[in-house]
Amino acid sequence: MQPLAPRITLSVGYQSGTRAVVAFLMLGVVLTITCGGLCGVTARSVLAGLLVAAPVMLFYGLLMRSILRAGGWLEGSRLTVVNVATRTVDLRAARSVSLRATGSVKRTPLLTVTTDARTVKLILRSGEGVLLPPGELVALAAALDTARCPGAAETAGWLRAVAAGPRTML
Known part of the structure; x- marks a missing residue:
């Protein structure tokens, strides 16, 4: 054998210190988008906000995964x-x-x-x-x-x- x-x-990819900074920045963007969608007064506006935020959160999640795993x-x-x-x-x-x-x-x-x-x-x-x-x-x-x-x-x-x-x- x-x-x-x-x-x-x-x-290649980011080193561990930079990975943490990028992860926190991306998390901040995702949370900002989510909170923006949840700040509506009615249940209908909250649902609409979530429907808009879901694809954006998915995109940022995949992007963050790509950056962190590179x-x-x-x-x-x-x-x-x-x-x-x-x-x-x-x-x-x-x-x-x-x-x-x-x-x-x-x-x-x-x-x-x-x-x-x-x-x-x-x-x-x-x-x-x-x-x-x-x-x-x-x-x-x-x-x-x-x-x-x-x-x-x-x-x-x-x-x-x-x-x-x-x-x-x-």
């Missing part, structure tokens, strides 16, 4: 990304790998890995906007070396270049 590859946690890790050649749902791909089975920049003010690299079963997207910045540390970029590049598909070698090379000098991204 082969030993399990160590889990390398990627610095994360990712590598285990050997398996990349797992957690947002609203958890998605895992084996980089050895990738059909394509691409890297593109998103955002107009602050360029944020977005790694997209597609297999026969699914597509996983990983933003290479933390929730606070900090680029992944060089060690994590190199680990991701090493994991991409196992992929034999279009875009994998170029992406791994770019990740190593950015790990060596982040100004390469510009």
Whole structure:
């Protein structure tokens, strides 16, 4: 039996201190909307307020869940990304790998890995906007070396270049 590859946690999503602040802010928004719906004088206005507030609360609840759960890790050649749902791909089975920049003010690299079963997207910045540390970029590049598909070698090379000098991204 082969030993399990160590889990390398990627610095994506918000760190724990920021998560708490975001959670309290989102909770405040939800409570404000709910209280606004409940401040009616009649039962009809309370019901109308709740009907309006329910979809908004659902949206904010899903958004808060996504923010609080966001994360990712590598285990050997398996990349797992957690947002609203958890998605895992084996980089050895990738059909394509691409890297593109998103955002107009602050360029944020977005790694997209597609297999026969699914597509996983990983933003290479933390929730606070900090680029992944060089060690994590190199680990991701090493994991991409196992992929034999279009875009994998170029992406791994770019990740190593950015790990060596982040100004390469510009």
